[in-house]
Amino acid sequence: xxxxxxxxxxxxxxxxxxxxLLIRDLKFSVLFDVLSGGDSELYKICSQVLLNPSTxxxxxxxxxxxxxxxxxxxxQFQSIYRSALGAVQKVKxxxxxxxxxxxYVIPVPKKILTQVExxxxxxxxxxxxxxxxxxxxxPESEMLSSFCHWFTxxxxxxxxxxxxxxLQSLTVLKKTDAITIGAHIGKGLKLxxxxxHRILTNEALPQEKKGLLSFGHKSENVDEIKIDNITIENExxxxxxxGLTWVLKAVSDFNYSVKYLLEQLKFQxxxxxxxxxxxxxxxxxxxxxxxxxxxxxxxxLSVSTLSDLFLVIKDGxxxxxxxxxxxxxxxxxxxxxxxxxxxxxxxIGIAQFLAQSGYFVAAEQYKCNLYxxxxxxxxxxxxxxxxxxxxEQELLKLSDIITCITPGSLLLLNETFATTTDYDAAxxxxxxxxxxxxxxxxCIYVTHNYEFSYRLYRENRTEDVFLRADRADDGTxxxxxIEGEPRKTGHALDLYREVMGSEVC
Numbered sequence: 001x002x003x004x005x006x007x008x009x010x011x012x013x014x015x016x017x018x019x020x021l022l023i024r025d026l027k028f029s030v031l032f033d034v035l036s037g038g039d040s041e042l043y044k045i046c047s048q049v050l051l052n053p054s055t056x057x058x059x060x061x062x063x064x065x066x067x068x069x070x071x072x073x074x075x076q077f078q079s080i081y082r083s084a085l086g087a088v089q090k091v092k093x094x095x096x097x098x099x100x101x102x103x104y105v106i107p108v109p110k111k112i113l114t115q116v117e118x119x120x121x122x123x124x125x126x127x128x129x130x131x132x133x134x135x136x137x138x139p140e141s142e143m144l145s146s147f148c149h150w151f152t153x154x155x156x157x158x159x160x161x162x163x164x165x166x167l168q169s170l171t172v173l174k175k176t177d178a179i180t181i182g183a184h185i186g187k188g189l190k191l192x193x194x195x196x197h198r199i200l201t202n203e204a205l206p207q208e209k210k211g212l213l214s215f216g217h218k219s220e221n222v223d224e225i226k227i228d229n230i231t232i233e234n235e236x237x238x239x240x241x242x243g244l245t246w247v248l249k250a251v252s253d254f255n256y257s258v259k260y261l262l263e264q265l266k267f268q269x270x271x272x273x274x275x276x277x278x279x280x281x282x283x284x285x286x287x288x289x290x291x292x293x294x295x296x297x298x299x300x301l302s303v304s305t306l307s308d309l310f311l312v313i314k315d316g317x318x319x320x321x322x323x324x325x326x327x328x329x330x331x332x333x334x335x336x337x338x339x340x341x342x343x344x345x346x347x348i349g350i351a352q353f354l355a356q357s358g359y360f361v362a363a364e365q366y367k368c369n370l371y372x373x374x375x376x377x378x379x380x381x382x383x384x385x386x387x388x389x390x391x392e393q394e395l396l397k398l399s400d401i402i403t404c405i406t407p408g409s410l411l412l413l414n415e416t417f418a419t420t421t422d423y424d425a426a427x428x429x430x431x432x433x434x435x436x437x438x439x440x441x442x443c444i445y446v447t448h449n450y451e452f453s454y455r456l457y458r459e460n461r462t463e464d465v466f467l468r469a470d471r472a473d474d475g476t477x478x479x480x481x482i483e484g485e486p487r488k489t490g491h492a493l494d495l496y497r498e499v500m501g502s503e504v505c
Contacts, residue, residue, distance in 0.1 A: 002264070003147060003261070003264040003265065003268055004143055004146075004147075005066055005143050005144065005147060005268040005269070005272070006049065006063060006267075006268050006271055006358075007059055007062065007063075007143070008052075008054065008059070017373060017374060017375045017376070017401075017404065018400065019051050021376060021378075021397075022051060022349075022353075022374075022376055023051075024378070025346075025349070025376040025377075025378040025412075025414070026310070026346055026349045026350050026353070026376060027310040027346065027350075028047070028050070028051075028350075028353075030309075030310055030313045030314065031278075031309055031310070031313065031350065032046060032047050032050075033313075034277060034278055034281050034313055035047075035050075035274035035275075035277055035278050036274065036277070037274075037277040041085055041266070041270060042270050042273060042274050042277075045266075045267055045270040045271055045274065046270075046271060046274035049271050049357050049358075050353055050354070050357045050359075051353070053352075053353055053356030053357055053371075053374065054356050054357065054358065054370075055356070055370055055371070055372055056370070057294045057370060059358075060294070060355070060356060060357075060358050060370075062141065062142070062143050062358075063357070063358025063359075064291045064358055064360075065140060065141035065142070065143070065144075066141045066143055066144050066272060066358075067272055067275050067291075067358060067359065067360070068140060068141070068291075069136070069139045069140055069141050069144050070272040070273075070275065070276055071275075071276065071279060072140075073135075073136050073137075073139070074276050076132045076133070076135050076136050077269055077272055077273055077276065078273055078276065079128070079129075079132040080129050080132045080133065080265060080269045081265070081266065081269040081270050081273045083125045083128040083129045083132065084125070084129060084262045084263075084265035084266040084269060084270075085266050085270070086125055087121065087122055087125035087126070087259075087262045088259070088262050088263055088266050090121050090125070091118055091121070091122065091255070091259050091262075094114070094117065094118045094121070095118075098114055108241060108244040108245055108248055109173040109244060110173075111248055112170060112173055112244065112247055112248045112251060113170070113171070113173055115248060115251040115252050115255055116167050116170045116171060116173075116251060118255050119163075119167050119251055119254060119255050120164075120167055122255060122258050122259065122262070123160060123163060123164055123167070125262070126155060126160065126258065126262075127160055129151075129155075129265065130151065130152065130155045130157075130160070133147075133148050133151050133152055134152055136148050163254070167251075170247070170251070275359050275360070278359070278360075279360070281313075282312070282362060285312065285316060285317070287307055287312055287317075287362050288305055288307075288362065288363060288364045289360040289361065289362055289363070290360060290361060290363055290364055290365055290366055291360050291361075292351075292354075292355035292360075292361055292366040292367065292368060293366070293367040293368075294355075294367070294368065294369065294370055295367060295368065295369050298326050298327050298369075299325075299326065299327055299328050299329045299369060299442055299463070300325070300326050300327075300367060300368065300369055301323070301324070301325055301328070301348075301367070301368055301369075302323070302324035302325070302326075302365065302366075302367040302368075303321065303322060303323060303324070303351075303363050303365065303366050303367075304322045304363060304364040304365035304366075305320040305321075305322055305363055305364045305365075306320055306321050306322070306347050306348075306351060306361070306362065306363040306366065307320050307347065307362040307363065308343045308344070308346055308347035308350070308362075309347070309350050309362050310346055310350070311343060312362065318343070318347075319340060319343075319478070319479040319480060320363075320480075321340075321344055321347070321480055321481055323467075323481065323483075325465055327462070327463065328463055328464070328465045329437070329440075329441075329442050329443070329463045329464075330433065330436070330437065330442075330443050330445070330461070330463055330464045330465070331443065331444040331445065331464075331465050331467065332445050332447065332453050332456060332457070332464065332465070332466050332467070332486070333345065333444065333445065333446045333447070333466075333467045333468070333469070333481065334446075334447060334448065334450070334453050334466070334467075334468050334469070334486040334487070335467075335468040335469025335470070335471070335481075335487070336469045336471045336477060337448075338477065339469025339470065339471060339477050339479060340469050340470075340477070340478075340479035340480060340481065341446045341469050341481070342414055342446060343479065344467075344481055345412055345414055345444060345446050347362075348412070348444060349374065349376060349412050351363065351366060351368075352368060352371065352374055352410060353374060355368060356370060356371070356374075369442070371408060371409050371410040371442065372406050372407070372408040372409050373404070373405060373406060373408075373409040373410070374409065374410045374412075375401050375404070375405055375409060375410070375411050375412070376411075376412045376414070377394075377397060377398060377401060377411070377412070377413045377414065377416050378412075378414040378415075379414060379415050379418065380393045380394060380397065389419075390419035391417075391419045391420050394416065394417065394419055398416070398432070402435075405439075405441060407439055407440040407441065408440060408441075409441050409442070410441070410442045410443075410444075411436065411441055411442070411443045411444075412443075412444050413443060413444070413445040413446065413447075414446045415446060415447060415448065416429065416432070416445070416447070417429055417449070418447075418448065418449075422449055422450070422451050422452075423451070425449050425452065426449055426451040426452035426455065429445075429447065429449060429452045430452060430455070430456070433445070433456070437463070450486055450487070450488050453466070453486035454485070454486045457485050457486055465483070466483065466484065466485060466486060467481040467482065467483055467484070468481065468482055468483070468484040468485075468486065468487070469481060470482045
């Protein structure tokens with residue numbers, strides 16, 4: 001059975017942004033560190049899901065419901081993840097150890113014993129998981145409730161005890177390969193419709209039954225083939241090997257199916273354990289969180305006390321922003337140097353990825369659209385190989401984005417075209433924004449280019465909104481955004497006085 005605690009039925013995986021750039025631009029590595037809590041497997045799990053955001057609200061809301069259950073049953077979720085992880089790692093150890101010796105030269109009974117040892121380990125972890133699942137009482141989410149019912153019904157104590165007894169009987173192969181198998185004999189003395197009855201040591205076999213093979217039809221009457229003619233001994237040995245190989249396949253199939261189950265449990269419960277790590281981290285620092293809401297149609301962004309998680313993790317706190325707009329597709333953000341523009345842009349990017357992954361966001365309230373793709377374009381460092389100048393690098397990166405981006409996507413631009421003159425930058429930015437408008441793409445654009453932003457402001461388009469980094473008359477920065485028209489100066493002199501300790505001559 002497929003475990004559906006995350007489900008992924010969207011087609012957004014064809015819309016691929018450059019994950020390395022997303023991680024760099026939005027400073028995701030520090031967030032992944034918190035989500036993983038130092039666990040390398042959790043790091044891979046959380047980053048994989050987060051960087052492949054869902055585009056379906058029904059799917060995301062189901063994940064939110066499971067995460068709420070996880071918060072209510074933290075110990076059980078973490079225990080299930082640890083047990084599944086431990087089982088998968090242990091099985092891998094067995095498989096790696098067997099790779100060098102697992103070949104046709106190894107007798108089949110020894111191969112069976114290797115699989116039995118693996119199965120015993122799997123069964124032990126399966127019992128631990130079953131106990132943890134049984135302790136999840138009255139889950140609210142439909143997906144978790146269905147999973148708990150299925151798991152506890154299938155992996156009952158009787159089932160686990162029965163499998164353990166079968167495995168225990170197979171350990172007798174350390175002493176003998178005498179087995180009792182129910183079967184029919186097909187053409188060419190081939191065994192068909194086999195059923196394992198029992199395995200006995202040579203000492204336990206009745207004296208008159210000791211021989212190369214004892215088998216029976218699917219009745220209680222066990223017949224025996226007496227081997228008197230050495231010429232057919234090889235044929236009988238082949239029949240024995242067929243029986244043992246059938247046992248080997250049965251145990252191997254059990255291990256394979258349960259290993260697949262454990263890998264699903266590791267991944268899916270690991271994803272929610274990442275959310276639990278983040279929730280604990282933010283709770284300890286008194287950072288507000290909420291589960292996002294999703295707008296049906298219009299371009300909507302409504303946030304209250306949104307924090308930039310990068311600064312929260314880096315500095316322990318962050319200035320928050322609150323705003324609410326509908327039917328806006330182009331956001332132009334201007335204002336003072338080091339006034340919080342990039343911080344806000346990054347906070348939106350991080351929050352949107354968290355929201356579309358099914359996690360909560362660092363805000364008291366967050367309502368947004370679901371985007372088909374999320375792309376970033378932040379300043380580049382100089383090409384150390386000197387193959388391209390900064391402007392050419394920007395254009396090449398934009399070309400890559402344009403190739404991948406689709407209608408309904410979100411594009412975060414940070415100081416795009418700042419590598420050329422204001423005149424050229426304004427022209428290029430206008431051309432870019434015109435194409436974005438025509439393509440039904442939402443754009444949040446941080447820029448210092450007054451010529452571009454003011455010209456756009458005067459056009460007074462209903463789909464545009466203009467925000468500005470706040471600054472008091474004495475030069476103090478609040479690091480919050482306010483609505484307002486662009487201004488000519490970025491107030492760089494404020495920073496000059498702060499750093500140099502003097503006025504400009």
